Amino acid sequence: MNGPKLRVLQIDLTERRVGVLPADGLEHYLGGIGLAAKLFAGLVDVQAAPLDAHQPVVLAGGALAAFFPMCTKGVAVFRSPLTGGWGESYAGMRLALALRLAGWDAIVITGRADRPVYLSIGPHGVRFKSAAALWGLDCEEAGRLLRQLEPGRGFRSCLRIGPAGEKGVAFASVNVDTYRHFGRLGLGAVLGAKNLKAIVIYGDRDYPVPQPKQYREIYDQIYRQAVRTDVMEKYHALGTSVNVSVLSELGALPTRNLQQSTFEAAERISGRAFAEGSLVRKVACAGCPVGCIHIGLRRRQFAPGYEYESVALSYDHELIYALGSLLGMSSPEKVYDLIEAVELYGLDAISAGVLLAWLTEAQQNGLLREEDLGCWLEFDRVEGYLKVLENLVEQPSELYALLAQGLARAVERLGGKEYALCLGGHEMAGYHTGPANLLGLAVGARHSHLDNAGYAIDQKASKNGWDSARMVHEIMAEEKWRNVLNCLCICLFAREVYTPAVVQKALAAVGIERTGEELMALGEEIFQLKNRLRSQLGYSSERLYFAPRYFATPALGRQIDPAQLQEMLELYRQQAGV
């Protein structure tokens, strides 16, 4: 926290007014998701649509940001235009650092600007600046210009949307400092509806550490764990893309719209293939000694003769899954071409990939014709997919306007629900491991694999013979503890470093005393708070639908039993009260 009192900046785009929002009593939440959820609860209009001007967006950092390694994330809370419900997303790079240096624990943005603007938030206060020259630009170009226009180099964070956010694509993302994103659930469309192209945050504050000796000791312990043990080694080495071939071997890699869970070309698009063929550097969020962000170089010929260009793109498991195996892509070059398009438009990669995979099968099944989409889609062929991505943003027809609202809405009107990889209105992440994964995605607060790691619980269950009750217990316990980590905005890759004991010591070193019981109670409180908010926004676990495709394709080598999943859902409902 930025002192004994929380500091919350309020910005009203309609009135172009700035203030400090009272946040007395919210110190209890330590920042992050707890603080953001409480602020959001007080401002959201549950009767109004997600893109209504009055709906708030809350950005927040955590109490340990910039003090300790890997406390690097910023959280965004908003009403999701994709699901209509709770929107929660995290992004790294320099956002948490910039919020700390600017002296804000959270920023609340409401209203809609009468013309495109961007916000410059710094030691001078807040400036509303014209984004007329930025509107229509892709994320890369907008970022390049903002870096030239704004001061604070090295200490600033630059959030911007691409054309997808401007055009209201329900799964538009927000680019954060080029290599990280508020990816899922459509924050890009929310900012676009507010006529807000970008937010640049920077500052120059410094902070005394109240317990320097204690601080040094726990800092060193965390640092050593991160760099001198193997706890985080996989993230630095091949990165999360190491999972591609591992999951395929296990029979858990969604492939060709989950018609298969093993991919015969997995080795060709594996983390090793990307690293050996194109990796040029690894970068890190500010304050992280791990550096898991892998940057590859896509070199291509754009005209006959010796006419080449190259572009640097980050890749990871989720990207290689959604724009790779799920679309049957057999080479890194093909995956890179799709990553580049998604990055420039400012789309969520997972939602885009799952939609493309469904469209491919829908055409093969005769649900959509070539003339409907303006192209013919085939797995392992990039051209049609690039055309569809372009049209999702341009929306030249009613069909594309519908598709731009996301897969769940599209199948309600078009059919093909039985092979649509949605859970809770959100497109599936890159694991097909079993019932805990499906349940975890369906009931998790943001329908993400990062809510409760159901995919890992499936793997432990299969090794240890856990029954349904044990799996449900693990899903709930994991989500509650992650709420605590997400109050502090700790990178979840570092969750094995930040045990409850380490979190307690780190907090104490910056002057915040919490017992283990108090931390656990905080996780529980936020779990309940989010569930209440989700219910108010329309979520009900009774309306969940699990497509037959999930049960037809083996997960970890065996079929998922629909009866077991239903049993787990009932147990979850009884215990979580949603």
Ligand code: SF4
């Ligand atoms: S491990 Fe990766 S995502 Fe996490 S803080 Fe470090 S660089 Fe960022």
